[in-house]
Amino acid sequence: MHSLDLHGYAKLFTSYTELRAQENRTVRIDFVKGNNTRNSRSSTSGISARVHSDGSWGFASSPEINENAVKLAIRAATDNALFLDSRERKGKGLLPIVAASSANDYSTKKPRLGQKDLVQFVRELDDHVVRKYPDLASRTLIITCLDMEKTLLTSDGSHSHSMIPRSFVYVILSLMKDGVPTELSEAYGGLGQFEDVFTSPPQLFSDIESQYEHLVKKSEGIHPNAxxxxxxxxxxxxxxxxxxxxxxxxxxxxxxxxxxxxxxxxxxxxxxxxxxxxxxxxxxxxxxxxxxxxxxxxxxxxxxxxxxxxxxxxxxxxxxxxxxxxxxxxxxxxxxxxxxxxxxxxxxxxxxxxxxxxxxxxxxxxxxxxxxxxxxxxxxxxxxxxxxxxxxxxxxxxxxxxxxxxxxxxxxxxxxxxxxxxxxxxxxxxxxxxxxxxxxxxxxxxxxxxxxxxxxxxx
Amino acid sequence: MQDPRQVAQYGLNALLKAGADKAQCTLTLTDKHELNVDLGEFTLVRTTFDTEVGVTAIKDGKKGSTSINKSDSNSLDRAAADVLDIAAASSPDEANDIAEVQPAAVFSSGSDAPDMDKMHSRMKEMLQSVKAAYPKVMMRQAILDFTRTRSCFLNSNGVDFVTSKGVYSCSAIFSSKDGEKVSSFNYTAFSLQDLEKALLNCGSIDALLQQSTEQVHTRPMEGKFVGDIIITPDCLGDMLYFLSYSLSNGPMISGTSIYRDKLNEQIASPMLSIHSRPVSDEICDGYFVTPDGYAAQNSTIIQNGVLKTFLLSLYGARKTGLDRAVNSGGAFVVDPGDMPLEEMVKSVKKGVLLARFSGGDPSDNGDISGVAKNSYLIEDGKIKYPISESMISGNAADMLMNVTAVSRERVDYGFSVYPWVAVSGVTISGK
Incomplete structure (x- = not known):
């Protein structure tokens, strides 16, 4: 994320204000029946301001993170709050004052894997699944990662920085029995960047074995009694x-x-x-x-x-x-x-x-x-x-x-x-x-x- | 650099310069102006500006894509380099391709800017009307927004589309309360070209608010039976999800779609005709260009129960050897039937008027079950009372075949147009 020290903008706050810079970074790799149907990354970042005026809120955001964007966002959010306040006149007064600070960064300390490494990870997992379970009608394997990084400054004096990542491998297995498809999906992973959550494809083999065994039983399953x-x-x-x-x-x-x-x-x-x-x-x-x-x-x-x-x-x-x-x-x-x-x-x-x-x-x-x-x-x-x-x-x-x-x-x-x-x-x-x-x-x-x-x- | 065409052209050139065999670049600039109501009161005015640059490159049959929300030349150069790296990491696939050249076109609909005062006065009018007519209703959240989208789609085959769209959207979530009794929440949404009409006269919101006040006092159903359901327009979109999903890339490529061999075959009752009309006058909130770069056209998905097209993208079509759809689905318009809703209700011996379905995603085989929310028991041709704790179970594919009536009346949501649809043979279970 573009590093921008927000503290200098506190002087622009004329009312209760939250100023937030944020970037969401995603990775998505799909293999459907062995076909690499999706291979993408994205990044969405920007600045936002939210302003409170006597019970009315104004919010504005800009996709840029720079001095001009900060000023514009604060001004537009303030104008929005005043627009509503001028029409509604709620007279609700001030919000409770709280101040806190924190810095929590869950970024990996390991060398980052490139897109090629991640594609190879899914490909190896897919090879294993198709080799081990040849009777599957289809399988879909997906890597999805989200890094959410935020910096916050409020007019109460709170300030924080966080980078909270999550990484998952989805395994969706499908069996066809008498022309009827049965599917069972599972998500593996959790908090952390990919390198901290997954070591190598064999890490998932025993879980996928269990998933497959359940799928076989499910394909022979019955409807519950409503x-x-x-x-x-x-x-x-x-x-x-x-x-x-x-x-x-x-x-x-x-x-x-x-x-x-x-x-x-x-x-x-x-x-x-x-x-x-x-x-x-x-x-x-x-x-x-x-x-x-x-x-x-x-x-x-x-x-x-x-x-x-x-x-x-x-x-x-x-x-x-x-x-x-x-x-x-x-x-x-x-x-x-x-x-x-x-x-x-x-x-x-x-x-x-x-x-x-x-x-x-x-x-x-x-x-x-x-x-x-x-x-x-x-x-x-x-x-x-x-x-x-x-x-x-x-x-x-x-x-x-x-x-x-x-x-x-x-x-x-x-x-x-x-x-x-x-x-x-x-x-x-x-x-x-x-x-x-x-x-x-x-x-x-x-x-x-x-x-x-x-x-x-x-x- | 805010001229969409100029930015998209820079992005496309950067991709080709970075070594792409084939490339596409889409720039979308969006500004949204939103009025928010919470708990029946105006709470927030929100203005957001965003930029999305989507870039795709194919090199040696390998494809990569990325999106960023910056449009300066440094960011575009970096995105072009990244996407070539991503493509290099992919598996080669002969089905990867970009749209062939079509005549360049400029499409536009709606206004360029919102009328904020009109938005405020229309929303205020709705809140006051609701308070007067339905005092038990609690408007949990209502949003009226105006979104203007300008975009440019360019690819290295010469596709060149510029679009501009401005549309108002309104959504509302509400419930009703009487003493300690509270109704299930309900919601609806609709899109509008302008704000000429009172919001309460649009979509189905007025009818749903009235029903909400009745639904404070529900009764659980007893036992289990197989009966008829009448699916309301608000619920029909959810029920058609299985159909549109099953016709799309994922299940068709994996071979798990139950409709994979059913083109030009009967998959629904002859009473049912379903269209996708993104560029129709009936739809104010459609789209002009598909994500893979084709000028969208209207299509018929089901004609008198017969499947007429899959919903495959260019990639899906090349992968399956079937025809590419002329649009990317959505903007559904279901033809009206010839029976008034009142007659449909009269023809039900025992069943449910299904106004909202809170259910699990359907299985690949169409099995579906969930709770009938905001719904009513129908007995001997009459709507008896609102129900709670009642479940609907069946198979979505069977339900399409078992349609017994389609109403003459329809609801126009701006993004779709739906009638009421009656279906037989559904398992309905209570406590």
């Missing part, structure tokens, strides 16, 4: 449950728009076995997949405890919502691109582990499902949620049975969490997805396995 079922949601599904079904309803902007969590702080909303936290940057002494130290409003990022032993404890806030609720901002505010305004977003949202063994959880179910892999998901202001399930097995008399075909589960989270009777001690994080809320944003989701009742789609 309706309410007792299920064990494995760690990845518990993570998406934490994010989609509970997390979104407790983002303060959604609370204020009437989500089901409004007015429920202090009330029992889940089984006492359930504790749910949105971690800022570390959990159990380990760095989370999406670490945030100072958010894009300049607030120090703190863990937000949402549910503690079944009781709703609080929400996730920006400065404005924290002021309205009379609490401190939690540092949950982020923007995706330089040209995006910061919004309340989750960071690393997880259900905390319990003490029940996974085997005991499965053994305790006479007729139900063990659901392992999530696809996409969506939740509602009512806390009614839906997640796609791309891998799972039926449970019959306490034992795993046949695999099931792609399906969807749903429920009302604040009801469903009361049906949780067992929680496993092992925890897993996923971070390949993007959360969508006007803008996409990288998020982490974690959890243990959870036994509960949900509605499952099927025939």
């Amino acid at each position: 309706g309410l079922a007792t299920c064990v949601l494995d760690a990845e599904l518990a993570g998406i449950l934490a994010h989609e079904a509970i997390g979104h309803t407790t983002e303060a902007d959604l609370v204020m728009s009437g989500s089901v969590a409004e007015g429920k702080v202090g009330r029992e909303v889940a089984s006492p076995l359930v504790t749910l936290i949105d971690f800022a940057n570390s959990c159990g002494g380990k760095t989370c997949s999406v670490p945030v130290y100072v958010d894009d409003e300049g607030t120090k990022a703190e863990d937000a405890v949402i549910i503690e032993k079944g009781t709703l404890k609080g929400y996730m806030h920006n400065k404005e919502s924290a002021d309205r609720f009379g609490v401190s901002p939690t540092g949950n505010v982020r923007a995706y691109q330089f040209s995006d305004e910061p919004l309340i977003r989750m960071r690393n949202t997880a259900i905390m582990p319990g003490t029940d063994k996974l085997d005991d959880m499965i053994a305790s179910i006479d007729n139900g499902y063990y659901l392992i892999k999530p696809g996409n998901g969506q939740a509602d202001s009512t806390s009614e949620f839906m997640f796609a399930v791309t891998l799972g097995y039926e449970i019959k008399s306490g034992k795993l049975g046949r695999a099931i075909r792609d399906t969807t589960i749903s429920g009302v989270a604040f009801d469903m969490l009361k049906t949780v009777t067992m929680v496993s001690p092992d925890m897993k994080w996923i971070s390949s997805g993007m959360c969508g809320k006007k803008q996409p944003i990288p998020v982490g989701m974690g959890g243990p396995a959870v036994k509960c009742k949900v509605t499952i789609g099927g025939r």
